[in-house]
Amino acid sequence: MEIFRKMSFADSTGDAIPFYHEGKYHIFSLTSPPGTTVYPERLRTTWSHSVSEDLVHWKELPTALYPGEGEEPDASGVWTGSVIYGEGQFHAFYTGYCLTAEFQQTICHATSEDGITWKKDTANPVITPITELYEKLDWRDPYVFYNEEDENYWILISARRLDMPITRRGCIVLYRSKDLKNWSYYGPIYSPGHTNCPECPEMYRMGNHWYLSYSRFSEFVNTIYRVSESPFGPWRKPKKDGIGGRRFYAAKSMQNEEGRRFYFGWAHDRAQQSDTGEWYWGGTFCVPHEVVPSENGELDVKLPREYEQIFGRKTEWEYLPVLGDAKVYGKNTIALHAVESCSYGFLKHKEESYMLSCSIIPREAYDSFGILLKSDKEASGCLYLEFDMAMQRVSFLNLPMGVDPFWVQSCQAVPPATEPGPDGVRVCEKTLQIEEGKAIDVKIIVDHDMIEAFIDEQIAFTYRIYAKPEFETGILVQDANVEFCNISITGK
Numbered sequence: 001m002e003i004f005r006k007m008s009f010a011d012s013t014g015d016a017i018p019f020y021h022e023g024k025y026h027i028f029s030l031t032s033p034p035g036t037t038v039y040p041e042r043l044r045t046t047w048s049h050s051v052s053e054d055l056v057h058w059k060e061l062p063t064a065l066y067p068g069e070g071e072e073p074d075a076s077g078v079w080t081g082s083v084i085y086g087e088g089q090f091h092a093f094y095t096g097y098c099l100t101a102e103f104q105q106t107i108c109h110a111t112s113e114d115g116i117t118w119k120k121d122t123a124n125p126v127i128t129p130i131t132e133l134y135e136k137l138d139w140r141d142p143y144v145f146y147n148e149e150d151e152n153y154w155i156l157i158s159a160r161r162l163d164m165p166i167t168r169r170g171c172i173v174l175y176r177s178k179d180l181k182n183w184s185y186y187g188p189i190y191s192p193g194h195t196n197c198p199e200c201p202e203m204y205r206m207g208n209h210w211y212l213s214y215s216r217f218s219e220f221v222n223t224i225y226r227v228s229e230s231p232f233g234p235w236r237k238p239k240k241d242g243i244g245g246r247r248f249y250a251a252k253s254m255q256n257e258e259g260r261r262f263y264f265g266w267a268h269d270r271a272q273q274s275d276t277g278e279w280y281w282g283g284t285f286c287v288p289h290e291v292v293p294s295e296n297g298e299l300d301v302k303l304p305r306e307y308e309q310i311f312g313r314k315t316e317w318e319y320l321p322v323l324g325d326a327k328v329y330g331k332n333t334i335a336l337h338a339v340e341s342c343s344y345g346f347l348k349h350k351e352e353s354y355m356l357s358c359s360i361i362p363r364e365a366y367d368s369f370g371i372l373l374k375s376d377k378e379a380s381g382c383l384y385l386e387f388d389m390a391m392q393r394v395s396f397l398n399l400p401m402g403v404d405p406f407w408v409q410s411c412q413a414v415p416p417a418t419e420p421g422p423d424g425v426r427v428c429e430k431t432l433q434i435e436e437g438k439a440i441d442v443k444i445i446v447d448h449d450m451i452e453a454f455i456d457e458q459i460a461f462t463y464r465i466y467a468k469p470e471f472e473t474g475i476l477v478q479d480a481n482v483e484f485c486n487i488s489i490t491g492k
Contacts (some may be wrong), residue, residue, distance in 0.1 A: 001032075001228075002207040002282075003073070004322045006032065008322045009363075010059050012031075012032055012269055012282035012283055012284075013022065013028060013029050013030065013031055013048070013266060013283070013284070013285060014029065014030040014031075014032070014045065014250065014266055014281060014282040014283070015030045015079075015080040015200060015249070015250040015252075015266070016028075016029050016250070016252055016264035016265065016266065016285070017029060017047070017080065017082060017083060017252065018252055018253055018254035018256060018262070018264050019082075019083040019084075019140050019185055019254060019386050019388075020254040020256050020487075021051065021085055021115065021144070021259075021284070023257070024051050024052070024053055025051065025052045025053070025055055025254065025256070025262075026049065026050070026051050026083070026115070026254075027049070027050050027051075027058070027264060028047045028048065028049050028064055028083060029047070029050075029053075029285075030045040030046075030047065030048075030078075030079065030080060031045055031046050031047075031048040031063075031101035031322065032044070032045050032281070033283055036128070036362075037271070037280060039407060040076060040099060042065055042280070042281065042282065043076070043077050043079075043097065043281070044076055044077045045065040045067075045077045045078055045079060046063050046065060046066050046067065046078055047061070047063065047065035047066075047078055047393050048063055048064070048093075049061040049062065049063065049064040049092070049116070054306060054351065055262065055288060055304060055306045055307075056208070056306050056307065060443045062116060063092065064092070064116070064118050065078045065092065065110060065118055065120075067097075068096075068098075068120075071100065071101065072095060072096075072109055072124075073096035073098050073101060073103075073106050073108055073124050073125045074098065074108055074120075074124070075099075075101075076095070076096075076098050076099045076100075076193055077097035077100045077102075078094055078095075078097070078108075078139065079094060079096070079097050079140060079141070080094065080095055080096030080141045080200055081093045081094030081095060081107075081108075081143075082142060082143045082144050082145075082202070082248070082252075083115075083141050084144045084145065084146070084153075084180075084269075086146060086153065086428045087179060087180050089111050089112065089113055089429050089469075090111065090112040090113070090114075090115045090118075091109065091111055091112075091128075091144065091180055092109070092110045092111070092112070092118060092453075093107060093108070093109055093142040093143075093144050093155060094107075094108050094109075094110070094142065095107065095108070095140040095141060096108035096124060096125055096144065097140075097141075097259060097423060100322075101134075101291050103125070103128050103129055103136050103139065104137055104138045104139065104236060105136075105138065105140045105401065106121065106124075106125030106127065106128050106129075106139060107125055107126055107128070107139070107142045107155070107157060107345075108121065108125050109123070109124060109125035109126045109138075109337050112230040112436075114123050115447070116241070122246065123459070125157070127142075127157070127158070127175060127183055128138075128288075130148060130185065132162075132299065133162060133163075134160060134161060134162060134173070135157045135159070135160040135169070137160075137400070138158065138159055138160040138197050138354075139157060139158075139159055139361075139363055140157070140158050140198050140360040141155055141156075141157065141158040141199055141201060141251075142155050142156065142157055143155065143156040143200075143201055143202045143203065144156075144180070144200075145203065145204065147231055149231060149464075150176065150231065152176040152177060153176065153177045153179075153180055154174060154175070154176055154231075155174070155175045155176075155177070155183065155199065156172050156173070156174060156189065156201045156202070156203060157172070157173040157174075157175070158170070158172060158197055158198055158199055158200070158201055158214070159171055159172070159173045159188075159194040159197070160196070160197055161188065161191060163218060164191075164193060165193075166196070166344070167196055167218070167240065168193040168194060168342065169197075170192075170194075170195040170196050170197040170198045170216075170405065171187075171190060171191035171198070172188065172189050172190040172191075172201045172214065172479075173186075173187070173188055174187065174188070174189040185248060189212075189231075189233065190212060190233065190235055192224070192302075193220070193234075195216045195218055195219055196218035196219075197215035197217075197218075198215070198216060199214060199215045199216070199217060199250060200213075200214060200215050200223075200250045200251070200252055200427070201213070201214040202252050202253065203231060203443070204253070204255065204261070205231075206255075206259075206261065206291045207227070207230060207297070208297070209227050209228065209293065210227070210228045210229065210231050210252060211225050211227055211253070211298040212224070212225060212226045212228070213225035213226075213243060213252075213253070213263075214234055215249055215250045215251065216357055216439060217249075221246050221247060221268075221279075221423075222242050222244060222245060222246050222247070222248055222249065222421070222428075223242065223244060223248055223249060223250065223265055224241045224242050224243065224253040224264070224476060225238070225241060225243060225296050225299060225448075226238075226241070226470040227298065233359070236238050238298040238299070239298060239431060240298065240430050240431060240458065240459060241326045241430075241492055242430065242459075243265070243289055243291065243299070243301060243460070244265060244286070244289055244460045244461065244462050245264075245396060245424055245427065245428025245430075245460065245461035245462055245463070246427050246461075246462075246463070247267045247268055247423075247427075247462050247463055247464065248265040248267065248286055248398075248460070248461075248462040249265055249266060249267070249268065249409070250265060250266065251264060251265030251281075251289070252264060252265075253291070256282075259288060260304075261290065261291050262288040262289065262290050262291075262304060263284075263289040263290075263291060263301075264285065264286075264288055265284045265286050265289070265290065265462075266282070266284060266286060267283050267284055267286055267450060267462050267463070267464050268280055268281070268283040268462065268464070269282060269283040269284065270466065272430060273443045273449070273466050274466055275466050275467050278421070279421060279422070280474075281306075283464075284368040284450060284464075286450070286452060286462050287303065287304075287307050287445055287452050288304055288307070289301050289302075289303075289460050290302050290303070290304045291306075292341040292457075300457055300458045301436070301454070301457075301458065301460040302454055302457035302460075302461060303443050303445070303457075303460075305353055306356070306378075307427075307445070308443070310492055311354065311355035311490035311491060311492055312446075312490060313490055313491040313492060314324070314488075314489075314490055315349050315350075315351050315354060315489040315490055315491050316349065317346050317347045317348055317349040317473075317487075317489050318347075318349070319334055319345055319346070319347060319452070320345050320347075320348050320374075320471075321345040322344055322345045322346065322377065322379070323342060323344055323345070324336060324337070324338050324341060324343025324345055324477070325338065325369075326343060326345055329453075331474070331486045332485070332486055332487045332488065333484065333487065334475065334483070334484045334487065335481070335483045335484075335485060335488070336369075336475065336476075336477040336480075336482055336483075336484070337477075337481050338477040338478060338479060338480060338481065339364060339366070339479060339480065339481060340479055341479070342476070342477070342478050343476070343477050344372065344379050344474060344475060344476035344477065345474060345475065346372070346375070346377075346470070346471040346473065346474040347440070347474060347475070347487065347489065348450075349472065349473065349489050351472065351489065351491050352446070352447075352448050352472065353446065353447045353491065353492060354445075354472075354489055354491050355443060355444065355445050355446075355488075355489070355490050355491075356371070356442075356444045356446070356447055356473055356487075356488070357439070357442065357443045357444075357486070357488045357490075358442055358484050358485060358486055358487045358488065359440065359441055359442070359484075359485045359486050360439065360440045360442060360482060360483070360484055360485075361438070361439045361440075361482065361483040362387075362434060362435075362436050362437070362438075362440075362480060362481075362482050363436060363480075363481040363483060364436065364480060364481040365389040365434070365436060365439065365479075365480035365481070365482060366389060366390070366479045366480060367388075367389065367390065367478040367479035367480055368386050368387060368388045368389060368390075368477075368478045368480070369386075369387050369389075369421070369475075369477040369478065369480050369482045370384055370385045370386040370387050370394075370475070370476060371384070371385040371442065371444065371453075371473070371474070371475060371476075372446060372471070372474030372475065372476055373385065373444070373446065373465070373472070373473060373474075374465040374467070374469040374471065374472065375450055375469055375470065375471050375474050376424060376453070376470050376471075377470050377471065379398055379474065379476060380399060380400050380415050381399060381415060382399050382469070382474075383396060383397070383398055383399075383427075383451060383463060383465055384396070384397040384399055384476070385442070385444070385453055385455075385461070387432070387434055387440065388432050388449065389480065392431060392432060392434055393427070393429050393430065393431050394430055394432045394434075394459060395427075395428060395429040395430075396426070396427040396428040396433065396453070396461045396463055397426055397427070398423065398424055398463070399425065399466075400423055400427045401459060402425075427461075427463055428447075428461040428462075430459045430462070432455065432456065434460060439485070440455065440456050441455070441456050441457060442454070442455055442456075446472065449464050449466045450462075450464055451465060452455055459477055463470070473489070
């Protein structure tokens with residue numbers, strides 16, 4: 001979001017490496033050389049470093065790590081890893097990338113006395129692939145933490161097994177150490193058989209449960225998690241397994257002294273900053289996502305209160321009805337009546353960087369209702385936050401859908417389809433319990449092309465729309481009577 005965009009991350013940034021220490025939030029992140037868009041130049045990343053005391057205002061520090069030279073194991077890029085304070089100093093474990101080496105991806109190590117100036121280990125690489133068990137081209141994203149239950153430091157590594165079907169080889173490998181220097185191989189700690197490679201893994205304990213999160217570039221491009229009562233598993237899929245929706249990618253987290261945990265992810269840039277452009281590796285940081293364990297051990301996702309407080313300037317808006325029966329009550333409540341029909345309109349305002357908050361109460365709902373974002377007046381081209389009563393789910397729909405070519409050619413009323421690429425029209429979806437008379441809390445942050453929705457302090461979705469719309473915000477009801485209450489639009 002805009003707060004992060006003010007950090008000097010050159011043209012684009014990627015994979016956050018969060019680290020909390022002595023009251024300060026640190027973000028190391030991968031930064032490509034300015035102006036690069038294609039492989040391999042874009043992947044010759046450095047480790048940028050910024051620090052904050054409040055999650056909102058960030059100060060850039062000197063670059064922590066640069067790629068090596070010649071035949072060094074990180075000569076083609078310093079890739080994702082993790083930072084830990086242990087054994088009397090700071091340690092960074094990272095992926096060394098070298099196109100000309102026998103092992104293109106290896107685990108490397110650097111140390112620091114102050115967390116700012118870093119010295120690479122002369123023994124690099126410190127862990128290389130076990131080639132009789134794993135592919136040598138995928139051996140990356142080390143995550144290190146101290147496991148008090150096991151009384152060892154653990155390092156998780158993203159890898160691909162040789163004994164699995166080719167698209168299902170992704171696994172997470174475990175090594176253990178007493179001193180952060182000598183590492184012993186344990187084996188795969190998680191091998192689900194459902195992905196190409198589980199990127200950016202991490203593991204932590206909150207309450208009575210352990211959590212293992214990772215990202216999948218080959219299935220839905222998002223960050224998901226699994227839950228267990230033991231760090232050794234078995235790892236189970238929760239009902240809502242995403243930390244964010246599609247394009248909230250490579251997210252990793254840190255926990256502060258209050259026990260609050262925050263995930264930091266990024267949303268992909270698109271070529272030419274166009275809604276039809278190729279999705280790039282690297283993009284813009286999203287708003288941090290706070291996770292809170294529920295009673296059953298699953299993680300609820302919500303907007304941190306620190307970011308709610310950013311938007312303190314009240315923005316005036318007025319309701320523009322377009323279709324159907326609408327009644328406006330006071331200054332912040334709209335009721336749409338549309339049983340067996342459709343009703344919608346727009347909240348006219350001029351903000352392009354704002355937060356929309358409201359409570360949505362379905363009174364009699366058979367089909368769906370929701371929020372229109374970046375919409376044309378016909379509500380045919382938009383990003384639609386849809387609550388589906390019958391399906392008990394909430395989704396981001398990138399409209400309009402495509403139709404058979406015959407109808408495009410023969411029917412003037414059919415608009416050109418959105419070109420979503422690999423994302424499809426239903427960009428994100430999660431199950432959500434929707435009950436008549438029960439309010440659903442919605443907070444949506446829009447920062448020009450970036451859109452982030454936080455729903456009922458349970459679910460978060462992220463997406464990017466570059467085209468400038470006719471209307472930033474609207475509401476729609478299909479075969480339902482619904483009240484939109486406590487509507488507020490605030491700017492910074």
